[in-house]
Amino acid sequence: xxxxxxxxxxxxxxxxxxxxxxxxxxxxxxxxxxxxxxxxxxxxxxxxxxxxxxxxxxxxxxxxxxxxxxxxxxxxxxxxxxxxxxxxxxxxxxxxxxxxxxxxxxxxxxxxxxxxxxxxxxxxxxxxxxxxxxxxxxxxxxxxxxxxxxxxxxxxxxxxxxxxxxxxxxxxxxxxxxxxxxxxxxxxxxxxxxxxxxxxxxxxxxxxxxxxxxxxxxxxxxxxxxxxxxxxxxxxxxxxxxxxxxxxxxxxxxxxxxxxxxxxxxxxxxxxxxxxxxxxxxxxxxxxxxxxxxxxxxxxxxxxxxxxxxxxxxxxxxxxxxxxxxxxxxxxxxxxxxxxxxxxxxxxxxxxxxxxxxxxx
Amino acid sequence: xxxxxxxxxxxxxxxxxxxxxxxxxxxxxxxxxxxxxxxxxxxxxxxxxxxxxxxxxxxxxxxxxxxxxxxxxxxxxxxxxxxxxxxxxxxxxxxxxxxxxxxxxxxxxxxxxxxxxxxxxxxxxxxxxxxxxxxxxxxxxxxxxxxxxxxxxxxxxxxxxxxxxxxxxxxxxxxxxxxxxxxxxxx
Ligand code: SF4
Ligand code: SF4
Numbered sequence: 391x392x393x394x395x396x397x398x399x400x401x402x403x404x405x406x407x408x409x410x411x412x413x414x415x416x417x418x419x420x421x422x423x424x425x426x427x428x429x430x431x432x433x434x435x436x437x438x439x440x441x442x443x444x445x446x447x448x449x450x451x452x453x454x455x456x457x458x459x460x461x462x463x464x465x466x467x468x469x470x471x472x473x474x475x476x477x478x479x480x481x482x483x484x485x486x487x488x489x490x491x492x493x494x495x496x497x498x499x500x501x502x503x504x505x506x507x508x509x510x511x512x513x514x515x516x517x518x519x520x521x522x523x524x525x526x527x528x529x530x531x532x533x534x535x536x537x538x539x540x541x542x543x544x545x546x547x548x549x550x551x552x553x554x555x556x557x558x559x560x561x562x563x564x565x566x567x568x569x570x571x572x573x574x575x576x577x578x579x580x581x582x583x584x585x586x587x588x589x590x591x592x593x594x595x596x597x598x599x600x601x602x603x604x605x606x607x608x609x610x611x612x613x614x615x616x617x618x619x620x621x622x623x624x625x626x627x628x629x630x631x632x633x634x635x636x637x638x639x640x641x642x643x644x645x646x647x648x649x650x651x652x653x654x655x656x657x658x659x660x661x662x663x664x665x666x667x668x669x670x671x672x673x674x675x676x677x678x679x680x681x682x683x684x685x686x687x688x689x690x691x692x693x694x695x696x697x698x699x700x701x702x703x704x705x706x707x708x709x710x711x712x713x714x715x716x717x718x719x720x721x722x723x724x725x726x727x728x729x730x731x732x733x734x735x736x737x738x739x740x741x742x743x744x745x746x747x748x749x750x751x
Numbered sequence: 752x753x754x755x756x757x758x759x760x761x762x763x764x765x766x767x768x769x770x771x772x773x774x775x776x777x778x779x780x781x782x783x784x785x786x787x788x789x790x791x792x793x794x795x796x797x798x799x800x801x802x803x804x805x806x807x808x809x810x811x812x813x814x815x816x817x818x819x820x821x822x823x824x825x826x827x828x829x830x831x832x833x834x835x836x837x838x839x840x841x842x843x844x845x846x847x848x849x850x851x852x853x854x855x856x857x858x859x860x861x862x863x864x865x866x867x868x869x870x871x872x873x874x875x876x877x878x879x880x881x882x883x884x885x886x887x888x889x890x891x892x893x894x895x896x897x898x899x900x901x902x903x904x905x906x907x908x909x910x911x912x913x914x915x916x917x918x919x920x921x922x923x924x925x926x927x928x929x930x931x932x933x934x935x936x937x938x
Pocket of ligand 2: 812815816817836
């Protein structure tokens with residue numbers, strides 16, 4: 391308590407924060423309470439909880455712990471903090487839906503990195519999203535099925551009957567099999583990724599087992615054991631179902647626990663790319679920074695200042711005796727300025743465009 | 752374990768741009784080079800100098816990256832952005848005191864010299880140093896760099912540590928022009 395600045399204490403707005411020992415405790419408390427409250431209503435006061443799925447609940451809570459731990463530590467870094475703060479303010483820009491769709495749903499930038507990589511990413515990404523959309527509402531009782539009259543299922547979403555469907559109809563078929571489809575998508579995507587990792591020389595040079603392969607194997611394990619459950623039910627009349635469902639459940643839980651710490655951590659962190667785009671667009675429209683040497687506009691004034699500030703926090707001061715900070719020079723001028731430091735001749739002041747930087751001809 | 756380091760003898764550069772061409776061929780560089788060659792005084796003479804990432808000990812690019820996409824390899828090489836982490840904010844391009852990182856708008860991804868880490872992690876010289884015909888870019892052990900210093904220390908303060916002309920400590924040693932004035936150079 392003692393270390394809360396006086397200013398904040400006076401404002402009194404921080405009183406909620408004072409109820410918690412840390413950011414972490416607060417985030418955990420709010421999230422878990424939120425889940426419980428939604429579940430309370432969705433399950434009609436906990437009368438429709440599928441206790442077979444409790445392992446996933448535990449896994450989710452542990453995941454949240456890891457996630458907040460990582461996210462908060464990460465958000466404390468000066469550049470991250472700055473981006474999150476400004477990104478939140480700019481969240482309601484007109485372009486946000488389009489940017490979000492391109493960055494988080496259609497992965498246009500990955501398409502530009504290669505169609506093979508895009509295909510594998512869509513299969514894995516959307517396979518995972520789809521299965522999460524099905525699994526977690528079931529786990530927390532946000533969605534369930536009841537059968538009031540025989541042959542007809544009622545889908546209950548957040549405690550409300552949304553629709554009644556024939557048990558052998560199309561929607562029912564899609565609902566039962568959603569997880570099978572998503573499993574097949576993930577398996578295909580993972581196989582493509584593994585194939586690339588085994589064939590591509592560059593990937594082979596850089597990849598590490600723990601970072602690059604482990605997540606793929608975990609996803610594969612989840613998908614295969616999930617499909618095996620269906621197989622057991624359909625073809626083996628449920629023989630071995632219990633064991634397989636335990637293996638499946640454990641594989642999901644381990645993946646959830648691992649998720650915030652390895653390569654898969656980019657899933658919860660990736661929305662920040664929308665923040666970054668909004669930040670660049672918004673401040674770019676407001677005012678552009680002119681290069682202190684050639685006068686060309688090269689970045690928003692805001693970003694130039696922010697970078698200077700972040701560097702300052704890290705004791706990196708690039709103030710030059712000429713009176714500018716290096717972050718105030720456009721990139722070609724900054725490079726030429728360095729050549730001038732090496733050579734003693736003011737290369738950056740010669741108004742000639744940099745020649746042939748692409749080794750073409 | 753890498754024992755050798757990149758060493759630049761700037762005044763040797765003949766502007767052939769072999770290093771740029773070689774860079775495009777490094778694994779993972781996808782035909783795009785990540786280094787530069789500049790005319791020092793383009794309207795007057797043909798002296799050129801290469802400029803590449805100096806792999807700072809305290810890299811401004813990585814410090815300014817909100818996504819921690821720029822990792823530092825155990826050899827000291829400051830790696831290119833991790834594809835899954837880079838969120839395309841371009842802070843790194845603004846932060847680098849030498850203007851090194853490049854940005855691909857289409858791919859929404861930063862890319863920079865990774866010192867050909869697939870090679871240098873096994874102590875194989877990076878592409879640029881492998882091809883440089885004028886020994887501007889060399890791949891040397893600490894002792895060899897020290898020997899360079901000794902042999903060029905002609906008692907007239909002509910060996911200049913790169914530090915003086917840079918913004919911080921780097922893993923790449925830059926040897927400045929002028930140090931060999933008056934001495935015969937045998938590559
Ligand atoms: S020279 Fe620039 S790009 Fe290279 S490590 Fe230093 S700050 Fe990063
Ligand atoms: S462009 Fe990518 S690598 Fe550069 S600072 Fe932003 S997130 Fe980091």
